[in-house]
Amino acid sequence: MEKNKIVSERDIFEHIRQAESFERTSVKDMLEHAQMAHQLSQKHGYQRLMLHSQFLIGKAHMRLGNMEEANRVLLDSFEHVKVLGDLILEAEILNALGTSHVYMHVYDLSFSYYQQALITAKNLEDRILIAKILNNIGEIYNELGDYDQALKYYQESLDNFGNHRLRATQIVNIATIHLKKNELDQAFELLMYGNRIAKENNDLMMKSVSLKHLSSISRMKGNYADATDYLNRSIEIYRETNEMYHIAEAYVEFFNIHLDKKEYELAQQALLSSLEIAQEIGSLPLQASIYPLFVRLFEQTGNHPQALDYAKRKFAVDEEIEENARKLNLRGLQVQLEAMTSFQQKETYRLLNDQLERKASELTAAYHSLEFISEIGRQLTSSTDLEFIYQLIYNEIRTLINMNVFNIGIYNAESQTIDYRFIMEDNERITGRSILLSSTASFAVWSFKNRKSLLVNSRQEDTSDIVSEIRSSYGQPMEAIMFAPLYWEDKTLGVISVQSRTPNVFSTQSLKTLETLASYLSISLININQAMELKEEINKRMKAQMKLHELNIELTNLSKQDPMTGLANRRHFDEYLTLIFENARRSGVPISMLMIDVDHFKLINDYYGHLTGDEIVRHFANIIQSCVNRSTDLVARFGGDEFAIILNDTNLYGAKLIAMKIRQAISDSDVGLIPQRSQRKVTLSIGIASGYAGQFTSSLDLVKKADDALYRAKNTGRDKICVDNEEK
DSSP states (O other), X not given: OHHHHHHHHHHHHHHHHHHHHTTXXXXXXXXXXXXXXXXXXXXXXOHHHHHHHXXXXXXXXXXXXXXXXXXXXXXXXXXXXXXXXXXXXXXXXXXXXXXXXXXXXXXXXXXXXXXXXXXXXXXXXXXXXXXXXXXXXXXXXXXXXXXXXXXXXXXXXXXXXXXXXXXXHHXXXXXXXXXXXXXXXXXXXXXXXXXXXXXXXXXXXXXXXXXXXXXXXXXXXXOHHHHHHHHHHHHHHHHHHTOHHHHXXXXXXXXXXXXXXXXXXXXXXXXXXXXXXXXXXXXXXXXXXXXXXXXXXXHXXXXXXHHHHHHHHHHHHHHHHHHHHHHHHHHHHHHHHHHHHHHHHHXXXXXXXXXXXXXXXXXXXXXXXXXXXXXXXXXXXXXXXXXXXXXXXXXXXXXXXXXXXXXXXXXXXXXXXXXXXXXXXXXXXEOXXXXXXXXXXXXXXXXXXXXXXXXXXXXXXXXXXXXXSOOOSSSSOOSEEEEEEEEETTEXXXXXXXXXXXXXXXXXXXXXXXXXXXXHHHHHHHHHHHHHHHHXXXXXXXXXXXXXXXXXXXXXXXXXBOTTTOSBOHXXXXXXXXXXXXXXXXXXXXXXXXXXXXXXXXXXXXXXXXXHHHHHHHHHHHHHHHTOOOXXXXXXXXXXXXXXXXXXXXXXXXXXXXXXXXXXXXXXSOOOBOTTSTTOBOOEEEEEEEEEGGGSSSHHHHHHHHHHHHHHHHHTTSSSEEETTXXX
């Protein structure tokens, strides 16, 4: 029987090992092996293996995009692992919970989970786990747009990881920062390097991620063929690993490609595919990121009712996300409290192991008190209202300790005082008390400065090494007092104290109870401060990002415009011509080019001056633009008095119609007369080149032929339209 049990345990270990090996190659297989390990460990009573496999099940669900199930499994495993005493597994679960909340965009709670995991990992000196957590914290800053902080954490993570086989994660993440900062060449080199390392180590996860980002770079450079190829290869891997969340993200990138190319129907199909997956896996944040893209698409195509409908959907999802975030924060605060308590208890038991026999009865009593106080801790995490928290602690502690006075003092850095935010004496509230940190007659100041607890059971005790004299900040000094500092890591927050008129009323257990409550209160204060600070920081960053986005749009538009006429400038003309010419080559549609020049413009400038010449150029620019109505066509200022028009999907007949329309509009305009030219109106000469892309050696050849036609129009009398390779 025992032999069978050992074999069974070996089988369980093998399933766990297989699950871990499939984490970055096949999440479906990872889940199957983890579930098998869980079933076997439950059957044979291996609790540690059961919790390890349950943790892997939670991670697999997270990778598959099933966030609700992932959180349920991870929280359940955390509840049980606290009893087991496996600190490494505790930290791994907290780290996974942090990551699941990043997917749900609950960044403040995610940050807290990572911090709890990092504290434990550092105490355990587990460099690989530290590296993973640092990388994940970098992800939060990346999501929020603080790229310098993100880069700092990614680099620190990579330094801890060293030459580890999975270092492709950090390399690719660093590449994404350069990508978002529009440093495309650096991003490309890092992504190719990360992709190579991922291939060498069969890391399909990072291989697919790097391909997706390479697609983004190709799209941004206008190379849509490569962008599509990279994206298809990325999706192929995601389908193999069954990561639906990332497939949905890839479809969003397809949307960007089609939108750039003004392929609106294909862009809509890509978004619908992405939204279908997001709804299938129940990812509200993913849906919330997709709806604005529908709004953008329908606004661009002029379908404003549809745009409004998706804007309403976005608003509804945001409200649901906010409500879920509130619930998650309440549950998350409790998990963090339990994590910290668990760690402190284990460290205490380890350090006091040689005294356990002597203190058995005391620890038994402490257990019962702690069990009672733990209920207070759970209630503390359900509110961010400090007044409610103070009142709750007071109501509970007076049932545990016989006292007359209860105080909570909070450190005020500006005034260098301890301000008593909550004082109860004989069940009556007292306000407006504070103590200077320079006081040498205050037990509270001593406890705060030394970060030590204090128990004095009688005024007859010698306390000269603590305070210069015994006096009270208000009223008569009490016979028995206890103080415990409120602190977290290197930050001292304040003090908590109880006092009694009865001497010798407090025991060592009373002090431990007060210290435990102080720990709970400290964590509550830190969590409230961090949540408020992070929420404020998120709001600031979101506003800054919105402003930056607006400025980027404005700068982009300015960089494409000719400042004098408002038409496209030469740079934008060149970029757009390359795009339209390649589109014409692929789709087999005709393309036409018009080159336009103001006749005798030098005479106008010489006679009337350059200011009048500029006015005429602006006037002609407005007339020419008014004659070209399609959004796929482009009017540009090619030179001083020269204009160019790109006509997409337009044959020679259509190009001639536009040219004649422009000549007629110029003729009907009220532009001034040409000096010394028989009082004729200002006129234009127009050259046309038209055909299929294959008839031209390049886009520049198209421009040259239109320019040659213009030259012929200028040299054969002006005020006419000439077509390349067509007799007059």
